[in-house]
Amino acid sequence: MDTLIQIRDVWKIYTLGEVQISALCGASLDIKSGEFIAVMGASGSGKSTFMNLLGCLDRPTRGTYRLAGVDVSTLSADQLAVIRNREIGFVFQNFNLLHRTTAVENVELPLFYSDVRFGEQRRRALEALAAAALNGREHHLPSQLSGGEQQRVAIARALVNRPSLLLADEPTGNLDTRTSVEIMALFTRLHRQQGLTIVLVTHEPDIARYAERVVTFRDGQIVSDARQHATTATQQAMP
Amino acid sequence: MKILRMTLRAAARALRRNKLRSALTMLGIVIGVAAVIAVVSIGRGADAAVQQQIRSLGTNLLLVFPGASTANGVRAGWGSVSTLKVNDAVAISKECAAVIDMSYAKRQVVQVVYGNQNWSTSAEGVTASFLAVRDWQLAAGRFFTDRDVAGASRVAVVGQTVVDHLFNPGEDPIEVMVRIKDVPFQIIGVLAAKGQTGFGQDQDDIILMPFSTAERRVLGTQILGTVDMILTSVRSVADIPEATAEITQLLHERHHIAPNADDDFGVRNLNDIAEASRNASQVMTSLLLCVASISLLVGGIGIMNILLVSVTERTREIGIRMAVGAKRRHILLQFLSEAILLSMVGGFAGCLLGIGASQMISRVAEWPTLVSPPAIVGAFLFSGAVGVFFGFYPARQAAQLDPIAALRYE
Numbered sequence: 001m002d003t004l005i006q007i008r009d010v011w012k013i014y015t016l017g018e019v020q021i022s023a024l025c026g027a028s029l030d031i032k033s034g035e036f037i038a039v040m041g042a043s044g045s046g047k048s049t050f051m052n053l054l055g056c057l058d059r060p061t062r063g064t065y066r067l068a069g070v071d072v073s074t075l076s077a078d079q080l081a082v083i084r085n086r087e088i089g090f091v092f093q094n095f096n097l098l099h100r101t102t103a104v105e106n107v108e109l110p111l112f113y114s115d116v117r118f119g120e121q122r123r124r125a126l127e128a129l130a131a132a133a134l135n136g137r138e139h140h141l142p143s144q145l146s147g148g149e150q151q152r153v154a155i156a157r158a159l160v161n162r163p164s165l166l167l168a169d170e171p172t173g174n175l176d177t178r179t180s181v182e183i184m185a186l187f188t189r190l191h192r193q194q195g196l197t198i199v200l201v202t203h204e205p206d207i208a209r210y211a212e213r214v215v216t217f218r219d220g221q222i223v224s225d226a227r228q229h230a231t232t233a234t235q236q237a238m239p
Numbered sequence: 240m241k242i243l244r245m246t247l248r249a250a251a252r253a254l255r256r257n258k259l260r261s262a263l264t265m266l267g268i269v270i271g272v273a274a275v276i277a278v279v280s281i282g283r284g285a286d287a288a289v290q291q292q293i294r295s296l297g298t299n300l301l302l303v304f305p306g307a308s309t310a311n312g313v314r315a316g317w318g319s320v321s322t323l324k325v326n327d328a329v330a331i332s333k334e335c336a337a338v339i340d341m342s343y344a345k346r347q348v349v350q351v352v353y354g355n356q357n358w359s360t361s362a363e364g365v366t367a368s369f370l371a372v373r374d375w376q377l378a379a380g381r382f383f384t385d386r387d388v389a390g391a392s393r394v395a396v397v398g399q400t401v402v403d404h405l406f407n408p409g410e411d412p413i414e415v416m417v418r419i420k421d422v423p424f425q426i427i428g429v430l431a432a433k434g435q436t437g438f439g440q441d442q443d444d445i446i447l448m449p450f451s452t453a454e455r456r457v458l459g460t461q462i463l464g465t466v467d468m469i470l471t472s473v474r475s476v477a478d479i480p481e482a483t484a485e486i487t488q489l490l491h492e493r494h495h496i497a498p499n500a501d502d503d504f505g506v507r508n509l510n511d512i513a514e515a516s517r518n519a520s521q522v523m524t525s526l527l528l529c530v531a532s533i534s535l536l537v538g539g540i541g542i543m544n545i546l547l548v549s550v551t552e553r554t555r556e557i558g559i560r561m562a563v564g565a566k567r568r569h570i571l572l573q574f575l576s577e578a579i580l581l582s583m584v585g586g587f588a589g590c591l592l593g594i595g596a597s598q599m600i601s602r603v604a605e606w607p608t609l610v611s612p613p614a615i616v617g618a619f620l621f622s623g624a625v626g627v628f629f630g631f632y633p634a635r636q637a638a639q640l641d642p643i644a645a646l647r648y649e
Contacts, residue, residue: 057562057642078566085564096559096646100256110563112245157563 004164004197005031005054010063010073012049012220023049025220026063033164034195036187036230038208041217048169050217051201055088055167056080068164085113089158093170095150097142103153104129104138110161128156132186148179155186159196166190168200172207184210188230246569250576264545265585267538268625272589272618273596274531279614280597282524284607286517293513300373301338301482303331303469303490306503321465322503325450327493328469334489337473337482342369343450343466347458351405351446352418358404362419362446364453372472380413380428383449391451395419396428398443422456424448479508535618539625542581546574546633557637558645571638578630579623586622590615 012024024046031037041047052058053065056072059080065073072083089110090096097106107125116124129138132152142150151171158166168187172180188210190196200211208214209231216224254261305323325343332341342365349362363369367385370377383394395417397405402412412426433442454463473482483506490496490504550557557570565573594610601608 052643055562057646078568081561081564081566084562090562092646096555096562098556098559101252105252109560112249113560113564113566113569118245161564 002033003030004033004035004068005029006064006066007053008064010053010060010065012046012053012058013061022220024053024060027217027220027222029215029222029225031197031199033197034191035213036191036198036211037200037213037215038211039199039201039215039217040203040205040208042203045217046220047201047217049220051167051169051199054165054199055090056083081113085110086161087164089155089161089163089166091151091154091158091166091168091171093173095142095147095154095174097150097153097157099142102139102141103134103145103156106142106153107157107160109157114161116161124160125156128160129153131159132156146179147175148182151175151179151183152186155183155190159190164197166196166198168198170201170203172202172204180207242569242572246572246576247580249573250580253573253577254580260545261581264542265581265588267541268535268582268585268622269538269589269592271531271535271538272586272622273592274534275528275618275621276590276593276610276614277596277600277608278527278531279524280593280608280610281600281606282520282527283609283611284597284601286520286524287609288607289516289520290513293509293516299473299476299479300509301471301473301479301486302507302509303327303471303486304505304507305465305467306501306505321462321467322494323466323469325464325466327490328466330489330493331469331471331486335471335482335485337478337485338471339474340368340372340472341469342366342372342471343469344369345450345453345458345465345467347453349420349446349457351401353405353415356405358401360398360401360444360446362448362453362457364448364450364458366450369447369470372470374472375433376431378429378431379411380426382428383447388449388451391455392449393422393424393452393456394427394448395424396430396447397426398430398445399432400441400444401446402429419446419448420457476510479510483508532621535621535625538585538622539582539629542578542626543629543633546578546630547636549577550574550633550637553637554640554645554648557640558642558648561640561642562646567638570640571634574634574637575627575630578634579626582622582626582630583619586619589622590619593618 007027007029009026009028010024011022011026014021014023027046027050039047039050049058053060056067056075057080059075060073063073064071067083067087070083072080075083084090098109104122104125107128108121111121111124126138129135132155134149134152134156137145137149137153142153145153155171166187171187172183175183184207187198187200191198198211200207202208209228211228212230213225213227215222303323305321323343328341328343331338344363344365346361346363348359351358351360367383367388369375370382377396378399380396382396383392386392387394397412405417406412406415412429415426416423417426418424430443430445430447448457471482471486473479486506487502491502494503496502560570560573594615597608597610600606
């Protein structure tokens with residue numbers, strides 16, 4: 001498998017007045033295309049900062065980050081926006097859907113900033129919603145959807161532009177156990193069937209078990225990187 | 240351009256999502272634009288009406304009034320002494336090349352009696368050329384001739400107001416005898432109604448008689464040969480300065496006025512009055528326009544205010560948009576186009592409201608209004624400019640948000 005992500009000795013140092021805080025202290029990580037990785041760590045361990053860098057929302061103070069062969073640590077804000085649009089899909093703990101906007105319009109949002117033709121956008125969005133098993137919910141507003149459904153809309157939005165990397169930041173943090181299992185089943189299915197690369201941040205060991213590899217952060221450094229046999233959630237997920 | 244179309248679509252969608260707020264935000268612009276258009280319409284309408292009335296007075300008319308007297312250093316107003324003579328009038332018509340026709344007049348307020356009715360009106364003794372110089376028309380009968388003037392005939396031509404007050408409706412005043420200051424006169428003609436002047440003077444409240452008759456029989460006590468006013472007509476408005484100069488020079492010579500002395504006469508033309516009234520109405524319109532523009536400005540500030548609130552409120556949305564690939568200029572364009580859309584839709588509604596209001600005013604208040612297309616286009620474009628100007632700051636605030644902070648914003 002190709003190396004999708006190559007991170008070498010990245011540092012992130014914030015300056016608050018005269019105090020310098022190092023959120024990341026020389027983390028290095030390689031991720032191959034098609035991997036399913038869980039990132040764990042206590043709050044303040046640097047995992048959020050790491051995810052922001054991984055998602056091209058931020059640039060490292062030092063070190064290099066190559067995404068699909070491109071050194072993104074030196075790109076401009078606009079170039080990063082293009083990378084986020086094409087290569088990365090985000091799933092957040094609080095779903096981050098636009099309220100008062102229908103499911104299909106939410107899913108269309110990334111296409112809006114891409115080269116996809118207008119006529120094509122609606123078709124692609126509906127396709128992505130179908131892939132997330134949301135048929136019949138296309139024109140519902142987020143407030144009319146359950147938490148699990150909202151998160152599936154968010155996943156459809158993350159995948160609509162066919163990114164090479166799916167970043168999920170505590171995707172089950174706001175969901176009950178049963179719905180969490182459903183969402184994890186969806187991730188597993190996408191990973192197995194489409195070979196999607198998934199990086200998932202969680203502090204729940206139960207959720208981390210779905211991944212094939214677990215990376216743990218402490219004090220801005222990677223302290224463990226272990227492969228494991230992933231839980232198969234598919235049977236549990238479909239009651 | 241695709242991105243522009245998409246942005247406009249998204250802006251329209253965002254504004255539709257918050258209909259009441261969008262409508263209220265627009266209201267300032269709507270009122271501003273409507274006020275500008277209504278004010279300009281009223282201003283132009285009033286101006287046109289005044290100009291129309293002044294034209295009806297005759298803009299190619301030059302009036303010469305007797306001058307101000309100076310007694311012991313106290314200077315009285317125009318017409319306070321009788322310095323103009325019939326001979327002056329005759330000289331003007333003979334020697335001033337720019338003057339094509341001339342008449343002169345003597346006037347006094349008199350009491351006219353007919354049967355058991357009586358009416359106080361302005362009696363003017365004029366020459367036979369008066370009607371032509373003033374460009375007035377007769378409604379009935381005839382005007383007096385040079386022979387009537389030479390013979391001091393007791394004939395009179397009356398205005399419509401005098402007819403209305405002395406005679407019963409339907410009664411024919413022609414050939415009827417009336418008494419003016421106890422002198423019997425025969426009415427030989429009725430002037431066509433002209434209505435009021437722009438200054439509220441009734442032009443029909445008048446009775447005309449031959450100059451000689453007026454001088455000898457009605458206004459008898461005054462010095463013979465003086466006139467209250469010389470009326471001259473020129474071919475066109477363009478000849479007025481030349482005619483004015485000729486008359487002034489001639490009267491200087493005839494009255495032996497030293498170069499530094501005050502004139503004992505004054506030359507007036509109605510074109511100056513027209514100009515003055517046009518200036519006055521322009522000043523008024525500009526003033527009202529300023530006030531109306533202020534409301535446009537206030538409307539713009541309203542848009543800025545709401546957009547700033549909106550940027551704060553939609554920080555999370557901005558973060559989401561940035562996370563899924565919006566560049567800074569996309570965010571900038573989005574908020575800017577919302578501002579422009581708000582102000583343009585408001586401007587359009589304001590145009591309709593302004594035109595409607597103008598028409599309402601002309602119908603209900605019976606003021607003349609004249610809707611001005613340049614004012615509509617101008618107000619509409621200005622409202623768009625207001626949107627750009629006041630939308631830019633909030634839009635830039637939005638575009639400069641940090642995506643990570645915006646995503647975390649609660």
